[in-house]
Amino acid sequence: VQLVESGGDLVQPGGSLRLSCAASGFSVGGHYMSWVRQAPGKEPEWVSVIYGGDSTYYADSVKGRFTISRDNSRNSLYLQMNGLRAEDTAVYYCARAPSRWEFLIFDFWGPGTLVTVSS
Amino acid sequence: EIVLTQSPGTLSLSPGERATLSCRASQSVSNRYLAWYQQKHGQAPRLLIYGATSRAAGIPDRFSGSGSGTDFTLTITRLEPEDFAVYYCQHYDRSPPAPFGGGTKVEIK
Numbered sequence: 001v002q003l004v005e006s007g008g009d010l011v012q013p014g015g016s017l018r019l020s021c022a023a024s025g026f027s028v029g030g031h032y033m034s035w036v037r038q039a040p041g042k043e044p045e046w047v048s049v050i051y052g053g054d055s056t057y058y059a060d061s062v063k064g065r066f067t068i069s070r071d072n073s074r075n076s077l078y079l080q081m082n083g084l085r086a087e088d089t090a091v092y093y094c095a096r097a098p099s100r101w102e103f104l105i106f107d108f109w110g111p112g113t114l115v116t117v118s119s
Numbered sequence: 120e121i122v123l124t125q126s127p128g129t130l131s132l133s134p135g136e137r138a139t140l141s142c143r144a145s146q147s148v149s150n151r152y153l154a155w156y157q158q159k160h161g162q163a164p165r166l167l168i169y170g171a172t173s174r175a176a177g178i179p180d181r182f183s184g185s186g187s188g189t190d191f192t193l194t195i196t197r198l199e200p201e202d203f204a205v206y207y208c209q210h211y212d213r214s215p216p217a218p219f220g221g222g223t224k225v226e227i228k
Contacts, residue, residue, distance in 0.1 A: 043207055043219040044156075044164060057215045093163055098175075104217035105154045105209065107175060109163035
């Protein structure tokens with residue numbers, strides 16, 4: 001099982017960015033998949049989850065600005081981030097849940113990609 | 120939303136010693152939905168414990184979790200050099216949110 005994120009960058013406040021996560025060794029379509037972020041020196045923060053027939057949940061802090069999606073044919077997960085703010089600066093991790101019964105804990109993580117929002 | 124408070128902030132111990140980390144929830148945690156993670160510098164977190172007491176796959180038995188209600192504990196019976204890291208607890212349920220605690224750093228004394 002492997003997850004590899006990409007797409008992190010330096011972006012100005014109000015800007016947009018799309019993160020990607022390539023999975024191998026399992027099918028993203030068969031698992032609950034989340035994005036989790038971690039600001040410098042802080043604890044991790046769950047951001048969003050996608051599951052089933054593309055059902056989704058979002059943290060209140062990103063609702064209406066971020067969109068999670070997946071492409072089963074590419075075995076990849078995505079996070080479209082719009083209206084970025086300084087407080088969105090963090091390492092963003094793609095993470096897999098071990099089961100549908102405990103879908104907000106994460107047994108596999110990618111190495112992360114850094115998003116910096118600054119002018 | 121449940122708030123998790125971890126203590127102490129930093130634990131200074133020597134290899135071979137026992138580490139006891141605390142996680143206190145602001146409200147009772149249903150079904151013992153409490154997880155523990157280990158994070159080393161520059162790496163992603165690693166799942167250690169879920170359901171308050173169940174070890175994740177591949178986790179050595181020197182790591183154990185206990186507790187219920189609002190008070191939970193992660194115990195490392197004999198610290199190995201690779202165990203010096205930051206540890207986070209996380210509350211989860213059948214719907215979001217899924218907050219993490221502020222972390223405990225276990226450092227070499």
